[in-house]
Amino acid sequence: MDFYNIVFYLFALITVVSAAFVVTTKNVIHSAFFLLFTFFGVAGIYVLLGADFIAVVQIMVYVGGILILLLFGVMLTNKITDVEIRTGTIHLLPAAIGVGVFMGALIAVMVWTNWKSVPTEIPLTTTKTLGNLLITDYVLIFELLGILLLIALIGAASIARRDKE
Amino acid sequence: MLQVGLTHFLVVSAILFSFGIYGIVTRKNAVMVLMGIELVLNAANINFIAFAKYGNFGFSGQMIALFVIILAAAEAAIALAIVLNIYKTFLSVNVDEIDHLKE
Numbered sequence: 001m002d003f004y005n006i007v008f009y010l011f012a013l014i015t016v017v018s019a020a021f022v023v024t025t026k027n028v029i030h031s032a033f034f035l036l037f038t039f040f041g042v043a044g045i046y047v048l049l050g051a052d053f054i055a056v057v058q059i060m061v062y063v064g065g066i067l068i069l070l071l072f073g074v075m076l077t078n079k080i081t082d083v084e085i086r087t088g089t090i091h092l093l094p095a096a097i098g099v100g101v102f103m104g105a106l107i108a109v110m111v112w113t114n115w116k117s118v119p120t121e122i123p124l125t126t127t128k129t130l131g132n133l134l135i136t137d138y139v140l141i142f143e144l145l146g147i148l149l150l151i152a153l154i155g156a157a158s159i160a161r162r163d164k165e
Numbered sequence: 166m167l168q169v170g171l172t173h174f175l176v177v178s179a180i181l182f183s184f185g186i187y188g189i190v191t192r193k194n195a196v197m198v199l200m201g202i203e204l205v206l207n208a209a210n211i212n213f214i215a216f217a218k219y220g221n222f223g224f225s226g227q228m229i230a231l232f233v234i235i236l237a238a239a240e241a242a243i244a245l246a247i248v249l250n251i252y253k254t255f256l257s258v259n260v261d262e263i264d265h266l267k268e
Contacts, residue, residue, distance in 0.1 A: 004169065005167060005168065005169050008169045008173065009169075012173070012177045015177060015181065016177065016180050016181065016184075019180070019181055019184045019185075019204055020184060022184070022188065022200060022204065023184050023185075023187050023188035023191070023192070023200075023201065023204075028194060028196065028197060031197060031200060032200070035200055035203070035204075038181075038204065038207070039207070042181075042207045042210070042211060045174065045177065045211055046210075046211075046214055046230075048169075049174065049214045049215055049217070049218045050218055051214045051217070051218075051227050051230070053227075053231075054210075054214060054227055054230050054231060054234075057231060057234055058210075058234060061234050061235075061237075061238050062203070062207075062234070062237075065238055065241075066203060066237065066238060066241045069241050069242060069245055070196055070199060070200060070203075070241070070245070072245070073196045073199070073245040073248055073249070074196050076249055076252070077195075077196065077248060077249065077252040077258045087192055087193055087194035087197050088192075088193035088194070088259060089191045089192060089193060090191060090193055090261055091190075091191065092191055095187055095190040095191045096187070098190075099183050099186055099187040099190070100183075102183060102186065103179065103180065103183035106179040106182065106183065107176055107179050107180070110172060110175040110176050110179050111172055111176065115171050115172070115175075115219070115220075116219075116220060116221075117170060117171045117219045117220075118219065118220070118221045119218065119219055120218060120219075120221050122218060126224070126227065129224055130224060130227060130228065130231070133224055133228055134228070138228055141232060145232060145235050145236075148235075148236075148239060149235065149238075149239055152239035152240075152242055152243055153242070155243060155246070156242040156243050156245070156246040157246075159243070159246040159247060159250060160245075160246040160249050160250065162250065
């Protein structure tokens with residue numbers, strides 16, 4: 001067991017355990033905080049796969065943006081009387097059985113398929129390469145995503161602020 | 166077996182995906198359903214980046230993971246705007262109670 005493996009198992013454990021807590025705790029705020037650990041664990045896994053820029057983007061966008069947005073959503077859609085904001089659950093048992101079977105099948109496929117596995121040497125920093133690709137091969141998608149983000153911004157603002165007449 | 170390879174990353178992603186589906190199916194609160202969707206998107210991203218490293222596809226996988234993150238941000242903003250509107254109209258965000266299209 002070298003250092004790489006130990007770090008991988010550590011991050012995998014953090015990710016899986018906190019994801020399990022996200023979907024099982026009753027308290028919505030606790031779920032949001034466990035989601036923070038899941039995102040950090042996934043960012044660690046990205047680093048282990050040699051995607052350092054994606055890991056930084058993951059932390060900045062997910063933790064700095066989406067998680068805060070979700071917390072705002074929780075705070076704005078509950079009558080806040082105390083810190084306990086609970087969520088109900090429906091058909092737990094059928095969902096647990098179905099998802100258990102599904103997870104088993106998925107893991108079996110992942111383990112037993114003979115994947116083509118040629119570990120490529122990824123350079124130490126990927127930022128420059130990704131930036132070059134973004135304005136050469138992927139420039140159309142880049143522009144489209146810029147327009148999409150603008151539309152999402154305007155749309156979200158106009159949907160959330162619509163007043164009842 | 167203990168030596169980390171492509172399969173280990175795929176298994177972590179499969180577990181994360183299943184937990185996300187479980188959260189989407191069982192939670193009543195619409196914001197919690199969104200958290201499940203984020204878990205599913207993260208699982209897909211791990212797959213993209215794992216195959217980018219082990220499948221010898223160059224940087225395409227990492228680029229697509231970047232695009233997925235951008236789309237997730239846009240989706241979360243729009244979805245929360247809709248959830249806020251639903252709360253204003255029905256005074257509840259439980260997805261099993263909101264089953265009519267007008268007030």
